[in-house]
Amino acid sequence: MAVAFPSLATEVTINVTHDDSTADLYYIVYEDEEAFEDFDLTNARSVPATGEQTIVAIDLSPGEYAILMFIDTDGNGEMSTNFIGIPKEPLGVVGNAEGRPRWKTAKFAVGARPLVLEATVAPIF
DSSP states (O other): OOOOOOSSSEEEEEEEEOSOOSSEEEEEEESOHHHHHTTOOTTOEEEEOOTTEEEEEEEEOSEEEEEEEEEOTTOSSSOOBOTTSOBSSOEEEBTOOSSSOOHHHHOEEEOSSOEEEEEEOBOOO
């Protein structure tokens, strides 16, 4: 499901910690549990990774969301996986949930006030 980024919304800032500073950081905003659980990357957006921390600022309407992020280390514009679908590139979610990202542990609520969140993007193995 596509996520709209309306002009009258709440500012959400994500401080993303990562190791790779030479590749783009991709992020996908989900408001749908099924799309998140399926790793639907259709609406991925990118920002240049800078140093060991990148700041992503987006506007979201009040509601529940989850954000998946990855560093595109091979520069192909998508999340590369191995033959069984496990990501080969550094991956993370807002809230730094352990293990395979799940909606229940990755979701967060956006209200009327600006929000600052933390995330770490790191290799799975």
